[in-house]
Amino acid sequence: MATSQDSLQDTAGAVGKGQSAFRDPVLWGFLVALVLFFWTPELIIYMEWADFWIIFLTEAFIWSLFAVAFNLLMGYGGLISFGQAAYLGIGGYTAGLLLKYLVWMNFYVALVAAPIGGALAALVIGYFCIRRTHIYFAILTLAFGHIVYLIAFKWYDFTGGDNGLIGIPVPEWIKDPTFVSYYKFVLVICMVSIYLLWRIVNSPFGKTLTAIRENEVRADFVGINVQRHKLYAFMIAGAFSALAGALIMINERSVYPDLAHWTQSTQVLLMSLLGGVYTFFGPVVGAFLLLTMDADITQNYPEIWQLFLGGTLVLILFALPGGIVGFIQERDENAADDMATRMAKLMAQFSRKSWYFFGGAVSFTVFFSILQTPDSWWISEDWDFELLSLITWGILPRTILQLVVGAAILWWLLRGIQSFQAMHRWLLLAFTVLSLALHIYLETPLSGLLLVFLWAVYSFYCLFEPDTRQAFSGGIEVVKDAAQEAAE
Amino acid sequence: MRRRTFSKILVPAIALALMATPAMAAKKKPVKIGLLYALSGLAAVYTKGTVIGHQIAAEEINAAGGVLGGRKIKFVTRDNKLKPGIAVKEFRRLVTRDKVDFVMGVISSGIALAVSQVAKEMKVLFVDTIAQTAALTGEQGHNYVIRTNTNSTVIGRTAALAASRQDWKKYYFIGPDYEWGHRVNADFWDFLRVKKQGVEKLGDLWPKLGERDYSAHITAMLNAKPDAVFSSLWGGDLIAFIKQASAYGFFDKIQYISTGGGDLDILKPLGKEMPDGVMATYLYAFDTSPVKQAENKKFIAEFKKRAGYIPKSGDIIGYVSTYMLAEAMNKAGSADSDAIVKAMRGSKFATILGDIEVRKIDGQATFAYHAGFTYTHPKYPFKRLKDVTRAEGLEVLRTDAEVEKARMEYKKKGS
Amino acid sequence: MVDFFTNVFFVQLVNGLFIAAGIYLVASGLSLVFGVLGILNFAHGSFYMYGAFFVFTYVGFTAGDFWPALFIAPMVVVILGVVMEVVFLRPIYKADPLYQLLLTYAMVLIFGDLVKILYGAENLSVARPEGFEGTVTIAGSLFPSYQIFVLLPAGFLTVLGLYLFLNRTNVGRTVRAATQDREMIGALGVNVRLLYTGVFAIGAFLGGLGGAVLAPMGALYPGMDFDVIIEVFLVVVLGGLGSMAGTALGALIYGELKSFGILWVPELESVFIYVLMAVVLVARPQGLLGKKVEGGH
Known part of the structure; x- marks a missing residue:
């Protein structure tokens, strides 16, 4: 985990102080993503499940915002809040109550009121909580969160009790039957908010927060007002969580006490953990992954989703303690290494991780194939067998094919990569993209697709970074020799 | 504009290609x-x-x-x-x-x-x-x-109908603390007051859903000495309540009226522990x-x-x-x-x-709904119900006028 | 009037004791495990649930023989607990405490679905043992005999047993020392691994015992683990994490507050306890009788 933290500081350093915001590559990344996602509905509108995807993305972006806000506390501040859902509830109820009871209330004013309400609540609750650390902080936030939940649950006349507020008036354009308008609205708000959080994290304030996490006593010693910084972090997280809560409320036109229940807090914890606690974008990946897994499992196997979720959690805790983004970012680096050694190490690690991804993708496919078509071991029972149509093959032959052929190709490509053959680099990239296409064709469940997609992203990330590019094109000879040396 | 045309042609083409096989495979859409x-x-x-x-x-x-x-x-x-x-x-x-x-x-x-x-x-x-x-x-x-x-009105009113034929005057209420509990208890009480004069409410208790220990609730009700207790507890809560209350001799002193208590999810696990003479309501009792x-x-x-x-x-x-x-x-x-x-x-x-x-x-x-009294059946290992009051749905549902009125009131409150 | 009042008062007081004894049986194990291992075990509720379900199995198997189940069911839970500790918890003791917490949460999810697979989704119920179905009269008030003769003694014996174990035996003293200073105990040459497994087993036993003793008083259903765990947390945190006396005190406060809360303000009974907990935690984060902790200044 130590290594992933270092790399985090590297990326953070890249933004640097003094640089103007427009030179910040992350801003451009955000803008590109925003444009891409903004036009996504138009691209997929003709697909059979367009509505579903749009609803799904809406939820995923809201939860991403919530997870990133939460992770400001956990990843950067080292404060594990078990009651973060309380702010989700506060945001939802603030906006919901305003819209429900004040007829003249402007929709946008109510939306802005939510994060303010969240920040104020966080100020009060945070005042009591931030002095405590570790498990005591977790429990205290849990207790306060539960009080918020109970207020919402018990106060029948005001909050509607357990039924919540149903049918909150929202502008007509939100009720668009294709869900597109609201999706775009959410997208813009979430992207801007996440970018703001990114700036906060990389500001001196964010750096101080990390310093406090690393060593509170030392931070105190050099004159940092530890409590105040923590309180600010708590308020920022509360405000953005509340905004997410308001967005959820608008999406459902209703708000229920369950929104503030502590099990929601564990959901967001899980997202952060799944994606990577010590990374900024980890929680976003985690949110997408958890929601896709949820969609896959609850659709067909409602009886075992807890078992599956628990199993995945155990796996993550043991195999990927840094989360998926942490796993991707993790580097084996040593300041004393020269370029050649560094490259050799990088490639060795790239190979290793590619195998992990490959193994993960295969086991995932097998797992879901068995669940979906339990008896189709040799040939598929749902389809008429055709030799040339993979989808009609049974689980075993398909798996064997995937394992043997895939592993052989991967092994060959990775060998080429390690000796820096430029051709193999391109082939490997093509290979990951083709795997993705194959999984789409085979109708692998969403979370499986996301896994393979992450692999492709990882490959691009690794093989296209400036150093690697240079190694593949420029100083190949030098690096090659060094690589051979390192191998021996 | 060009992007639109592009997507208009290409995307459906791809979608068609991908969807072609399954669509052809299916015979008649289920x-x-x-x-x-x-x-x-x-x-x-x-x-x-x-x-x-x-x-x-x-x-x-x-x-x-x-x-x-x-x-x-x-x-x-x-x-x-x-x-x-x-x-x-x-x-x-x-x-x-x-x-x-x-x-x-x-x-x-x-x-x-x-x-x-x-x-x-x-x-x-x-x-x-x-x-x-x-x-x-x-x-x-x-x-x-x-x-x-x-619905809750049918349940509450059927119980009220049956209760109005008995000479119980003083009532105590217990129900799970959420919509269902509040609703049924109100429906019962409103209808009972219409059907019978001089009934009196001594108090109500709202334990949370999933409560484990009812000792305090039970004694609070015993102390109030009501003639009957109306309960909208259900499931595990109801089972726990009945077991704990019977240990206090609760059912010897107070008439218990339980919504849904005549259903098998309660009667079967309780078996002999279900006291006799409890008024319990149900929709369906497998053979009767x-x-x-x-x-x-x-x-x-x-x-x-x-x-x-x-x-x-x-x-x-x-x-x-x-x-x-x-x-x-x-x-x-x-x-x-x-x-x-x-x-x-x-x-x-x-x-x-x-x-x-x-x-x-x-x-x-x-649907019709029933309220009866538990008794020990010689053949079954669990209690059955007798002296059943059967209420046809239309007897106990809110009339059209009542529904209209409730809707009007709700609308007025909402805005 | 005075007589009536004292009567009500007495009855609710004893009822509070019942509630306290029940929750203490479950909570003591959680507290002990936290004291020694530093882990807040979410899965403790699952131990409680399994204890109750195993009693159901045993009683069904032997056609009504209840008493041996009080020992056998918790022992089976101990096996579950030991497996969980050795296989899952042991490898991550050095990791962030958060990871341990999350691991136990993962176990809750897994245990929860397993119980559904094993027992199906039905309300189940364990009959009270013969001779304990009725009531006893104490000072003119009626009380259920099961609570008086089984639940209260079980709670009391657990308090006493834990006290004697922790204060009068060598192993117990080691355990107590471990709650004071975990690092030191390793330096003294104690087999820490064995100690941890042992303590976790005791914790699991107490959780299972709680489930077993409470089984005849309620219904058994999947999901009862979630219902109990928050209350148990509350009691343990209120009294002081890791302090056995604190847990007993927390249980007592919880029971009595609830019992009298129902008498006087039935609508707000469940809110009271949370407010109390928040107040206590703000003023004394280590709980009423907890030892002073780092971060608790």
Whole structure:
């Protein structure tokens, strides 16, 4: 985990102080993503499940915002809040109550009121909580969160009790039957908010927060007002969580006490953990992954989703303690290494991780194939067998094919990569993209697709970074020799 | 503009290529029905059997040639984890991803109200099977909601009807602290005061759902010395309450009126521990209440084979409501929500549980409901009910005028 | 009037004791495990649930023989606990405490679905043992005999047993020392691994015992683990994490507050306890009788 933290500081350093915001590559990344996602509905509108995807993305972006806000506390501040859902509830109820009871209330004013309400609540609750650390902080936030939940649950006349507020008036354009308008609205708000959080994290304030996490006593010693910084972090997280809560409320036109229940807090914890606690974008990946897994499992196997979720959690805790983004970012680096050694190490690690991804993708496919078509071991029972149509093959032959052929190709490509053959680099990239296409064709469940997609992203990330590019094109000879040396 | 043209041509082409095989493979499109129940956690006790009930009916219907001239019924089952937010999400998923024609479910009143709101907006029929709050079809009712079960008013009023024939005067109330509890207790009390003069309310207690220890509640009621206690506790809570209360000699001193206590999910696990003489209400008692015994026996046998136990009220509702919807679809000639609603509302159905009607005004089915007294049956290892008061649905449902009035009041309060 | 009042007062007081004894049986194990291992075990509720379900199995098997189940069911839970500790918890003791917490949460999810697979989703109930179905009269008031003769003694014996174990035996003293200073105990040459496994086993036993003793008083259903765990947390945190006396005190406060809360303000009874907990935690984060902790200044 130590290594992933270092790399985090590297990326953070890249933004640097003094640089103007427009030179910040992350801003451009955000803008590109925003444009891409903004036009996504138009691209997929003709697909059979367009509505579903749009609803799904809406939820995923809201939860991403919530997870990133939460992770400001956990990843950067080292404060594990078990009651973060309380702010989700506060945001939802603030906006919901305003819209429900004040007829003249402007929709946008109510939306802005939510994060303010969240920040104020966080100020009060945070005042009591931030002095405590570790498990005591977790429990205290849990207790306060539960009080918020109970207020919402018990106060029948005001909050509607357990039924919540149903049918909150929202502008007509939100009720668009294709869900597109609201999706775009959410997208813009979430992207801007996440970018703001990114700036906060990389500001001196964010750096101080990390310093406090690393060593509170030392931070105190050099004159940092530890409590105040923590309180600010708590308020920022509360405000953005509340905004997410308001967005959820608008999406459902209703708000229920369950929104503030502590099990929601564990959901967001899980997202952060799944994606990577010590990374900024980890929680976003985690949110997408958890929601896709949820969609896959609850659709067909409602009886075992807890078992599956628990199993995945155990796996993550043991195999990927840094989360998926942490796993991707993790580097084996040593300041004393020269370029050649560094490259050799990088490639060795790239190979290793590619195998992990490959193994993960295969086991995932097998797992879901068995669940979906339990008896189709040799040939598929749902389809008429055709030799040339993979989808009609049974689980075993398909798996064997995937394992043997895939592993052989991967092994060959990775060998080429390690000796820096430029051709193999391109082939490997093509290979990951083709795997993705194959999984789409085979109708692998969403979370499986996301896994393979992450692999492709990882490959691009690794093989296209400036150093690697240079190694593949420029100083190949030098690096090659060094690589051979390192191998021996 | 160019991008639009591009996507207009290319995307459908790809989609077509990908969809071609499955589309050709399918012969006749099945009617897809979404089943939205809480299948994990404590509600699983009720929902699992209901799903089996749905399935048995669908298989029988499919074996007999399906609906709408040969289309098969296919269920898509989803878990809402007993949370309204998730239920709303899953409802949208069922409609947009699984392309179900309509949705049946749910357990828990709060969830029903939340889901009904989305159904109204998406204009997709929501058939409520287990959740029983009267507000769903009453105050907050709309065109796209239909309930194929009794509701809280029927339950509360049937109990009140039976209670009004006894000479109990002083009442104490206990109920789980959420919509259902508050609702039934109010329905009982309002109707009882109409039916009987001089009744008196001594107090009410609202333990939380999932309470384990009722000692304090029990003694608080014993101290108040009421003639009768009306309880809307259900499931594990009711079992825990009865066991703990009987240890205090509670049932020797106070008449206990329990909604749903006459159902098998309570009677069977309690066995001999259920006291005699408790007034308990139920919808279906596997061999006594149904009207069509032959079909009922067939269903019981089939259900027992699959689930391993005798069906409870919720289980047969799954079965009956599937048949009702199949009949409505055939009548409407379509699986379209609007058509089904039109065919269903104001129509009569002959079900195992009797001839009923789905009312035009609120889409509420008029099943009969029962209240009886527990006694030890020589043949069964659990208590059965005798001296049963059977209330036909129309007797105890809110009248059309009452529904209208409630809706008006709700509207006034809401704005 | 005075007589009536004292009567009500007495009855609610004893009822509070019942509630306290029940919750203490479950909570003591959680507290002990936290004290020694530093882990807040979410899965403790699952131990409680399994204890109750195993009693059901045993009673069903032997056609009504209840008493041996009080020992056998918790012992089976101990096996579960030991497996969980050795296989899952042991490898991550050095990791962030958060990871341990999350691991136990993962176990809750897994245990929860397993119980559904094993027992199906039905309400189950364990009959009261013969001779304990009725009531006894104490000072003119009626009380259930099961609570008086089984639940209260079980709670009391657990308090006493834990006290004697922790204060009068060598192993117990080691355990107590471990609650004071975990690092030191390793330096003294104690087999820490064995100690941890042992303590976790005791914790699991107490959780299972709680489930077993409470089983005849309520219904058994999947999901009862979630219902109990928050209350148990509350009691343990209120009294002081890791302090056995604190847990007993927390249970007592919880029971009495609830009992009298119902008498006087039935609507707000469940809110009271949370407010109390928040107040206590703000003023004394280590709980009423907890030892002073780092971060608790």
